[in-house]
């Protein structure tokens with residue numbers, strides 16, 4: 111019914127138009143006041159500018175800028191990043207509220223160009239919003255792909271690849287004083303391990319064998335990591351998304367095109383070689399092909415997650431850990447003594463040795479406390495209105511958890527900026543999401559499904575590096591710059607160039 115006719119009808123029944131107008135305005139006013147009361151119960155935060163909101167306050171190192179803001183606004187604050195209200199959590203207590211008590215409400219992910227263009231239109235696990243598809247992929251991943259049993263079946267792959275990498279360093283170091291770029295070394299080794307686990311064949315990355323396709327693949331993985339972790343303005347200000355001002359979407363489409371061609375070829379090769387099924391060690395693509403018979407699983411998107419989730423993160427974590435080993439000769443020596451007491455001098459470390467190396471585990475924990483590779487986790491988004499810590503949080507609010515700040519919180523950690531693995535000795539501190547003071551892998555439903563594989567691999571590589579070689583840098587440990595690179599991921603500004611000298615002579 112048209113508005114004028116409606117007014118006539120109402121007037122005809124004895125209610126005049128001004129009464130209706132007053133009622134209408136009163137309802138609007140009540141609605142406005144109600145919204146105001148609701149939003150005033152949102153957590154505090156800095157003034158947000160039109161359009162950009164608080165985007166400019168993220169600065170060059172967002173986890174550091176957000177830690178500074180939290181000093182003023184508290185452990186849960188509300189920013190507006192572009193168009194979207196975003197909560198930032200900076201204490202263990204509040205992280206527990208969001209990732210444990212209200213885990214289900216915050217188990218979704220916001221829309222993103224990465225989800226659309228890199229993760230095959232949200233058919234992976236990491237970037238897909240919460241729902242039945244995510245639950246299905248997650249279950250497959252936990253029970254079939256990354257279960258403890260499956261990981262154990264890949265043990266010889268890890269041991270072989272790590273041994274070969276150590277020989278590679280040894281051969282280089284025999285040519286004279288040569289610096290190992292720890293970033294290239296670690297990324298290349300982890301690519302080799304993950305590639306073989308996924309694909310079943312040897313990877314030919316640049317540092318591993320010097321093959322062009324391998325090098326192109328490593329470049330693509332690097333490009334994918336840098337575009338996925340970049341702050342893409344279109345994800346925050348949707349009405350300028352189509353402009354692609356930073357050219358990120360273009361780069362994503364290109365990287366995805368390359369990735370797709372490589373993975374398509376691998377899948378076809380797997381399909382053709384039926385005899386593979388006879389092999390006793392199935393790779394992840396074998397398992398996915400078996401599972402996806404009539405299924406809706408998008409194999410390429412899941413493979414994308416594994417490469418992305420694994421390579422950059424473990425590689426970065428190892429580079430930071432080795433930087434601390436060079437910077438702290440006391441810790442390095444203590445670790446080497448432990449490894450030698452378990453393994454001796456005549457053989458290399460195997461995965462069965464790792465269980466007896468308590469200090470090694472403490473070193474890895476301490477490194478992930480100070481240098482979590484995903485310092486703000488991945489962004490979460492709420493799927494329902496809820497009340498957390500006395501604040502009203504509407505549906506579709508985004509959430510970032512500053513695990514970098516939590517790991518350095520002086521209220522929890524004694525002498526928090528010092529690298530001191532001893533703080534973990536004799537303490538049962540869990541890093542897989544049960545202890546909220548240290549959350550390198552997140553917690554709850556969206557916590558990292560690759561955490562066991564990540565820590566096992568880190569321990570093995572670190573133990574081998576420290577068992578086989580002594581390490582230093584040009585100019586000595588005090589000369590080592592620990593500055594971080596610009597961006598949301600925690601990477602070194604200058605890659606670690608470490609000088610090895612052979613420590614044990616009989617095992618390489």
Ligand code: HEM
Nearest residue numbers: 235236415419420423424484487488551552556558560564
């Ligand atoms: C040191 C190494 C690693 C670190 C520090 C790390 C850390 C993380 C973090 C912080 C998250 C997000 C948690 C959240 O949003 O609450 C995550 C999610 C994820 N990680 Fe890892 N990760 C590592 C290694 C791996 C590996 C080796 C894989 C697989 C092979 C992997 C696969 C994934 C996937 C698929 C997700 C998304 C889970 C989901 O949304 O349901 N990660 N990881």
